[in-house]
Amino acid sequence: VHLVESGGGLVQAGGSLRLSCVASGGTISKNAMGWFRQAPGKEREFVSAISWSGGTPVYADSVKGRFTISRDNAKNTVYLQMNSLKPEDTAVFYCAAATVPFGSTWSNEYNYWGQGTQVTVSS
Numbered sequence: 001v002h003l004v005e006s007g008g009g010l011v012q013a014g015g016s017l018r019l020s021c022v023a024s025g026g027t028i029s030k031n032a033m034g035w036f037r038q039a040p041g042k043e044r045e046f047v048s049a050i051s052w053s054g055g056t057p058v059y060a061d062s063v064k065g066r067f068t069i070s071r072d073n074a075k076n077t078v079y080l081q082m083n084s085l086k087p088e089d090t091a092v093f094y095c096a097a098a099t100v101p102f103g104s105t106w107s108n109e110y111n112y113w114g115q116g117t118q119v120t121v122s123s
Contacts, residue, residue, distance in 0.1 A: 001023050001025050001026040001028060001097055001112045002024045002025045003021055003023050003096070003113065004021070004022050004115070005021050005093065005095050005114045005116060005117040006021075006022075006117060007019040007020050007117060008120075010120045011085055011119075011122070012121070012122050013085060013086055013123050014084060014085065015121070016081070016083045017085065017119060018079060019080040019082065019093055019095075020077055020079055021033070021035075021078045021080075021114060022076060022077050023077070023078075023097065027073075027076060028097050029052065030052050031052055031098050031099075032049055032050065032051050032097075032098035032100055032102050032103045032104060033049065033069075033095060033096070033097055034046065034047075034050075034095070034096050034098060034103060034104065034105075034110055035047040035049070035069065035094070035095055036094045036107060036110075037089075037091035037092065037093045037094065037119075038116075039090060045060065046060050046105040046106075046107070047059070047080070047093070048063065048069040048080060049069070049103030049104055049105065050070070050078065051101060052073075052102070054070065054071050056103060063082075066084045066085075067080060067081065067083070068081040068083075069081075078095055080093070082119070085119075085121045086121060087122065089119060089121050090119060090121050091119060092116040092117065092118050092119075093116060093118075094113055094114055094115075095113075095114045096111075096112060098110045
């Protein structure tokens with residue numbers, strides 16, 4: 001499975017972006033999907049995950065109430081709607097397909113990763 005993220009960019013604090021992750025070369029309809037991010041000089045961290053059916057979303061505390069994950073299995077696509085963005089959200093955002101059907105916060109349960117899309121939030 002090949003994952004390609006898009007939708008990143010430069011936005012002012014308080015603004016919004018919608019990230020997309022399109023899968024090809026296979027279906028992700030039975031996989032949980034997740035979003036992770038890595039800021040400069042920091043380790044990659046969990047952002048959000050969603051089960052194979054689109055239920056039971058999971059969020060990091062730092063994004064809860066601001067970000068919304070969703071998926072469209074018919075389009076083999078996962079989304080991350082990001083509102084009220086803060087400068088500390090600046091990072092490369094990666095989507096990943098999990099080996100399990102329900103969302104996980106553990107990166108080692110994801111076996112397919114995209115190349116990432118840069119999100120920069122200016123103050």
